[in-house]
Amino acid sequence: MAFLLICFHFAAQVFSETLPALPQDVLFDNWQVTWTSASEESTVTYTVRKPAPVITKTVKTWSDGASQQLQDCFDRTNWGIFEHRDLNVFTDSVLCYIKHCTDTVTVDKPIRIYPNQKPWMTREVHWLLEERDTALSLRSEDEALYSTARANLRRGIIEAQLAYKRRIEDHLDSNNSQQVWQGVQHLTNYRTTIGAAEGDASLAEDLNTFFARFESEPPEAATSHPTVRSSFTLILKEHELRHTMWTINSSKAAGPDGVTGRVLKDCADQLAGVFTRSSTSPLPSPPSHPV
Structure with a gap:
């Protein structure tokens, strides 16, 4: 520079x-x-203005038959081998197996996000760009091929821009408030930057003690009350859980368990049974309360 x-x-x-x-x-x-x-x-x-760095991310790509392969894998699975007295061990074993099967049928692909990347840039436009570059290297041999590639690229960019425009207008015209805000963020190029707080567990404890100092109550004399303890079981029907899994938004990011929404939605018929089995296990007794 x-x-x-x-x-x-x-x-x-x-x-x-x-x-x-x-x-x-x-x-x-x-x-x-x-x-x-x-x-x-x-x-x-x-x-000198410092250039923005290029961000590299790893995404999972799903082929056309990946969902069917995952469903077949779960259909042939004997879920009884994961049974365990400890509910946490049983849940962790099932989730690890689901993630292992998902990694088997999907492919991790690194992608690069440039700071000046246009929001309407699609895969088709990338292919047209590659075809144009290939035709440019052969321009001296075939001028007509280069002209056709340039025209196709120009036409593809216009179509991608119109499709992006229609998608933003649909967000603004819909009655869904979430989609409306997404449209506004796309128009204003709004980006959220959430920084991680620095500190440890002792800092969090000090903050809790400071802000809760007015909520502390003086200790009172302990009074003995007869308590009632009861054990209860969560009743969950398999068809109810299956219907809930069908309504999951597959575009949402995975939670702390690492299982994506697409896996839960596409394999609802195969996973509803084992999830119902883990959810209907006896829960610990609730805390005692006076009569």
């Missing part, structure tokens, strides 16, 4: 009668380039 700035400084005096003076005392500090010209006493300072 500094080399380009120095070249720009020389280019300003290309057509002058005398050769430009070499810069002296070139300094680099906090993305600023400062130098003093040999023929002048003034100091020139340029601020």
